[in-house]
Amino acid sequence: MPMRLAPLARSLLFLSLFPIAAQAQFGRGSWTTFGGDPQRTGWNRTENELSAANAKDLKLEWSVKLDTQPKELTGPTVPLVRATMATPRGVKDLVVVAGAADKVFVIDGDTGKLYWQKTLTIEGTPERGDTWLCPNALNATPAIGPAPRTGSGMGGQALYVLASDGKLHAFNLVSGEDLLPPAPLVPPFAKAWSLNLVNGFLYATTSQGCNGVKSGVYGMDLSDPSHKTAFFQAGTTGSGIWGRAGAAIASDGKIIVETGDGPNDVAKGLLSDSVIGLSPKDLKLADYFTPSNRSWITKKDLDMGSIGPAIFRFKSWELAAAGGKEGVIFLLDTKSLGGADHRTPLFRSPLYTNEEVNFATKGFWGAFSTWEDPAGTRWLYAPAWGPPTSKTQFPIQYGETPNGSLMAFKVELRDDKPALTPAWNSVDMSVPAPVVIANGLVFAMSDGDYAPQFGAAGNLLSTQQRKVKTGHSVIYALDAATGKVLFSSGDTIRGFSHFSAPAVAGGRVYTVTHDGTLYAFGLGIPQP
Numbered sequence: 001m002p003m004r005l006a007p008l009a010r011s012l013l014f015l016s017l018f019p020i021a022a023q024a025q026f027g028r029g030s031w032t033t034f035g036g037d038p039q040r041t042g043w044n045r046t047e048n049e050l051s052a053a054n055a056k057d058l059k060l061e062w063s064v065k066l067d068t069q070p071k072e073l074t075g076p077t078v079p080l081v082r083a084t085m086a087t088p089r090g091v092k093d094l095v096v097v098a099g100a101a102d103k104v105f106v107i108d109g110d111t112g113k114l115y116w117q118k119t120l121t122i123e124g125t126p127e128r129g130d131t132w133l134c135p136n137a138l139n140a141t142p143a144i145g146p147a148p149r150t151g152s153g154m155g156g157q158a159l160y161v162l163a164s165d166g167k168l169h170a171f172n173l174v175s176g177e178d179l180l181p182p183a184p185l186v187p188p189f190a191k192a193w194s195l196n197l198v199n200g201f202l203y204a205t206t207s208q209g210c211n212g213v214k215s216g217v218y219g220m221d222l223s224d225p226s227h228k229t230a231f232f233q234a235g236t237t238g239s240g241i242w243g244r245a246g247a248a249i250a251s252d253g254k255i256i257v258e259t260g261d262g263p264n265d266v267a268k269g270l271l272s273d274s275v276i277g278l279s280p281k282d283l284k285l286a287d288y289f290t291p292s293n294r295s296w297i298t299k300k301d302l303d304m305g306s307i308g309p310a311i312f313r314f315k316s317w318e319l320a321a322a323g324g325k326e327g328v329i330f331l332l333d334t335k336s337l338g339g340a341d342h343r344t345p346l347f348r349s350p351l352y353t354n355e356e357v358n359f360a361t362k363g364f365w366g367a368f369s370t371w372e373d374p375a376g377t378r379w380l381y382a383p384a385w386g387p388p389t390s391k392t393q394f395p396i397q398y399g400e401t402p403n404g405s406l407m408a409f410k411v412e413l414r415d416d417k418p419a420l421t422p423a424w425n426s427v428d429m430s431v432p433a434p435v436v437i438a439n440g441l442v443f444a445m446s447d448g449d450y451a452p453q454f455g456a457a458g459n460l461l462s463t464q465q466r467k468v469k470t471g472h473s474v475i476y477a478l479d480a481a482t483g484k485v486l487f488s489s490g491d492t493i494r495g496f497s498h499f500s501a502p503a504v505a506g507g508r509v510y511t512v513t514h515d516g517t518l519y520a521f522g523l524g525i526p527q528p
Helices: 294-299 463-467
Strands: 059-065 080-087 090-099 103-108 114-119 143-146 157-162 167-172 196-198 201-207 216-221 229-233 255-258 275-278 285-289 310-314 317-323 329-333 369-372 378-385 404-414 417-425 436-438 441-446 474-479 485-488 503-505 508-512 517-522
Touching (some): 080 503, 090 508, 090 517, 216 255, 310 369, 310 378, 369 436, 404 441, 436 503
Antiparallel strands (some): 059 517, 080 090, 103 114, 143 157, 201 216, 216 229, 255 275, 275 285, 317 329, 378 404, 404 417, 436 441, 474 485, 503 508
16 A cells, blocks of 8 residues: 655644534544535635645645445545544544445544444345446445434544445444444435534435435434434435535524426425425425426436535525536525525526536536635635536636536625626536635545446446546645636546545545545645
C-alpha cells in the first residue's frame, strides 16, 4: 500500500454548534455528514488550514487501497472525517469510508493506515440480481454524531451505518464497539441515500423501487429504545428521492426532499417531480412545491430527484435551492415552498443547461452547495452536466465546457425577492460532483464517470459497457469568487468515481474511487 507519512501536531480545541439545529462541525474542519451539515450546504465553516495562498502547494500525501469491492457501479461512500479526536493512540483525524459490499473502514488521516474495520452481517437475500440501477449494496453515506442514549456506550462519538439489508448499525467511532443491536431503518436491499442526523433523529431516503421498496423518507428516533420508524411514501411507483445528499433539514426541523418522475395526484398522495416538506418526527406532508411544467418534466424523464436541496439564510428568508435534470434552478421559501397554490417559487431561473433535453447526460445532478463570503455575498454552486445553454452568459469563464462544469451564482435581491445572477463558470469537467467550500476555496471534482445509459442502437448499457469508457477523477481547488484553478490533481488519481464527492477536513482533501482507493491531498509534513 503506497503511502506517505504526515503526522501533524493537532489542537484539541473545537468550535461550538452552529445554529439551525445542526450537528457540530468540530474544530479543524470535521466533515461528519454528506454536505457537512444537515442543511446540505457543502460549506466547511471551520476549515482554515487550506487557503488561496497555499492551495498551489497541495500534493498527494498518501493513498491506500481498501479491502472492498464495488457492486456494479456503486463503489465506496463519500469520505467522512472527524478531526482532532482524542483516542488511546493519540489525537487522530479519523476518516470513514463504507464499502458497497457492507464493509466499514476507519483510517488514520495522518498516515493512511487502517485504524479499524468491520464487516457487517447481512440477513436475507435480494429478490433480484445486482444491476447498476439496483446494486443491492450499501449505498448511503454514513453519519457521525453523538452516541445514542439507549445504547451501551458511555457518551462519545458514534458512527451510524446503514447496511444493504436495511439495518442501522451504530459503532463507537474510536473503538469500533457496537453501541446498538442492528435495527431496521429501511426495507432490505432498498437503494438508500445519505443519512442525516439531527437532534437524535436519523433520516434516510429511498429510490428506484429496488427490491420492491417504495420511494420515500424513513426516520428513526434514536432515543426510543424500541427504535420505531416513521415513513413517508412519495408515490406508488417512481417518485424516487435519489439526490445523493438525501434529505435536507430546515431550521424548524422540516424535512425537505426532491422527488423524481412518476404519477402526480396530490389528493392521492402522489407527488412526483416536486419539492416536499415533511414534519420532523412523524414524516407527515407539511408543504410542497410542484413546478408548473411538471408534466413535461415527467414526460421527458428530467427528474427533480437527480439533485437534493440546499438550505440557507438570505436576508429575511430561509431558502431552499432546488432543481434537477431539466437545467432550471428554483429558490423556495422553506416556510411556504410553493406559495398558496404550491406552484409559485420565489425565483425560477431561465434554462441554464440541457438545451438537448437529455435525461442521462445533461442537467443538474448530485447536490447544490452554498456559502456566504466575508463581504456578506451569498453564493450558490451547481454541478452542471453538459455545456451551458447558448443564452447563459457568465462574466468569468475559462473556455468551452462541453462535458460539464461547476456553475457559480450570486444570490441577490431583485424586485424585492431573491434571485440568481451568473458569476463564473469553471473549466471543463467530466461529470462534475458536488463541491466543498472552505476558507474562500471551492474543492471540486471531475469524477471521470461515463454517464450515458443507452447505446447508439437504443440498447441499455451494462455496467461493463459503461466502465470501459470511464476516465479518472480530478480534484480541483478553485478560487470561490472567480473560479480560477489554484490546484489540480491532474493524472494522480488513477480511477473514476460514481455518484461521489470530495471531503475536506483538517487541512486535507479526501476522495475515494470506484475500486476502493482512498486518496488524501494535503500540504505535507510541516518543517521545523
